[in-house]
Amino acid sequence: MTEPSASQPRRDDPWLMRTYSGHSTAAASNALYRTNLAKGQTGLSIAFDLPTQTGYDPDHGLARGEVGKVGVPVAHLGHVRTLLDGIPPGQMNTSMTINATAAWMLALYVANATEQGVDTMALRGTTQNDIVKEYLSRGTHIFPPEPSRRLIVDMVAWCAEHAPKWNPINVCSYHLQEAGATPVQEIAYSLATAIGVLDAVRDSGQVPAERFTQVFGAISFFVNAGIRFVEEICKLRAFTQLWERIGRERYGVTDTRALRFRYGVQVNSLGLTEAQPENNVQRIVLEMLAVTLSKDARARSVQLPAWNEALGLPRPWDQQWSLRMQQVLAFETDLLEYEDLFTGSRVVEARTAELAEAAWAELADVLSLGGAFEAVDTLKGRLVSSMAERTRRIESGAQQVVGVNVFTETAESPLDTPGNILTVDPSVEREMIDDVAAWRAGRDAAAVAAALDRLRTAAASTANLMEPSIELARAGGTTGEWAAALREVFGEYRAPTGVGAAAGTSPGALAAVAERVRALPDGPPRFLVAKPGLDGHSNGAEQIAVAARDSGMEVVYSGIRLTPEQIVASARDEDPDVVGISILSGSHLELVPAVVRGLRAVGCDAAVVVGGIIPDADRPRLVDAGVARVYTPKDFELAKIMADVVDLTESTRATH
DSSP states (O other): OOOOOTTSOOOOOOOEEEOEEOOSOHHHHHHHHHHHHHTTOOSEEEEBOHHHHHTOOTTSGGGTTTTTSSSBOOOSHHHHHHHTTTSOTTTOEEEEEOSTTHHHHHHHHHHHHHHTTOOGGGOEEEEOOOHHHIIIIIOOOOSOHHHHHHHHHHHHHHHHHHOTTEESOEEEOHHHHHTTOOHHHHHHHHHHHHHHHHHHHHHHTOSOGGGHHHHHHHOEEEEEEOSOHHHHHHHHHHHHHHHHHHHHHHHOOOOTTTTSOOEEEEEOSTTOOSSSGGGHHHHHHHHHHHTTSOGGGOOSEEEOOOTTTTTSBOOHHHHHHHHHHHHHHHHTSSGGGSSOTTTTOHHHHHHHHHHHHHHHHHHHHHHHTTOTTTTHHHHHHHHHHHHHHHHHHHHHTSSOOBTTTBSOOOOOOTTOOTTOSBOOOTHHHHHHHHHHHHHHHHSOHHHHHHHHHHHHHHHHTTSOSHHHHHHHHHHTOOHHHHHHHHHHHHOOOOOOOOTTTSOOOOOHHHHHHHHHHHHOTTOSOEEEEEOBTTOOOOHHHHHHHHHHHHTTOEEEEOOSOBOHHHHHHHHHHHOOSEEEEEEOSSOHHHHHHHHHHHHHHTTOOOEEEEEESOOGGGHHHHHHTTOSEEEOTTOOOHHHHHHHHHHHHHHHHHTO
């Protein structure tokens, strides 16, 4: 083998390479992790299913249809043992996309590691643990803002003493962009969240002043990289500058390593298209470049979606393709041999300065409202407005999306083949229900009850909640039991929808729909928009509600996380002409028919339409169940959907 010459530049180490994965069961996910690691992946990124994220066991009513669909179910310590079997916790860098139940998942992770004789001081990884963005965009929150922040603070304080290599919070701007945030909003709102946590840690008295620099340095971020290539590079350079400024000016941090803006990234999923999905490959590559080309603002870890993620759950081969994109860039190109490519660039430095100045002003405005935790309602309304503006730009053609509203002509894709997405066997849910029942039957019930009592007592006081959570994990408690105990003390929280705060306009084709609505002899359509199950991705439902309101319809939208029975009760009381169901978690075949059956059982004959990530193969089954229209992401023309609602209203009323 030829040795490198003395003049050959030293290559930087590549970033951590992850794939966001997990599905069905702990055993199936463990097999997937081992496969991905064998292919060169260098870190784990665990996706949890919605019941786990929202604090329910698989046998809870709200978990119906959701178990194992968008991630792996983890209800107890036995699942963690299986999930990480053969993956040494003292050597692996593990990222967990978990928020409301983050303290519990870390407790399970710690309990599993210590069983294997691994000291917590050796644990390396990240819990996402950003609850503000759950209120604003993703919807897997449980508790109100104040107790939620307390859980984060307790984790930060515990990790500072017991697991200093663990990042206890990953402030997540990623989902803000998915919810419509501009680059300025994305920077400002995530920095405001970090400040809200750091101020609370400082004021809690749990961390001595001499350790605060360590705490600041342990705060990491999880960002989004969209398709506006140059702007995204500048956004991350601005992020880097402002984070250092906050450290120096607000917290007096001087250690240059602690001041580094440490971030991981998943590139944009919002921009992935169902139409001509092969175009997603070049989108992913370009967005990856935005977070890797600038050395001074380079991501510490990168995970890429798969080309078919807008269609459903990717297969292992699809994830391998995305991993290979990273590996080609890191190991075949010369990128890692050079200093920052953009230092001195007039274009990049000018745009970076513009973004930094605007984001600093927006941050100051959020802080003037009390901070991110205190201003959730206001920030949610701003994001819904930003998303509405993005949607209008696409619908009008002002924002071009190849294959969607421009260059729509296409040859048949050889990638569009049967089985091009992974589906979860419906039997998984029954298997998990039986598993949890067996786990409960085989544990020491008295020890679990005592641990739950200590958790409730700690929650009602000011004690740190990590130790009683770890004790409960070791005793055999479940995710649902941990969350239920804290619900008793903290209560639950329904986040704002932001629909009322979104600016109302009726441009173009939507104005024509409004004319039709005004002409209806029996008044405007009553349109009930509903989200069944645990899917909290509410952007689509919110935009439908805003468009319906702007069309002059009477809109009923109560937000996320409703049971079919609650939706039916609302329809019984509101007497809608049309019921619109939004669902993206893959549980449509279970939950939508349940809603339709319930509506008909109470005498509601409203037309039912469904929107979400719905494979073509599932359409006939939904139609057979009584669904009048099925919309997927390629149906981006809101005016056309609103016109369909008017048509269905006229048809429904004509039969009365």
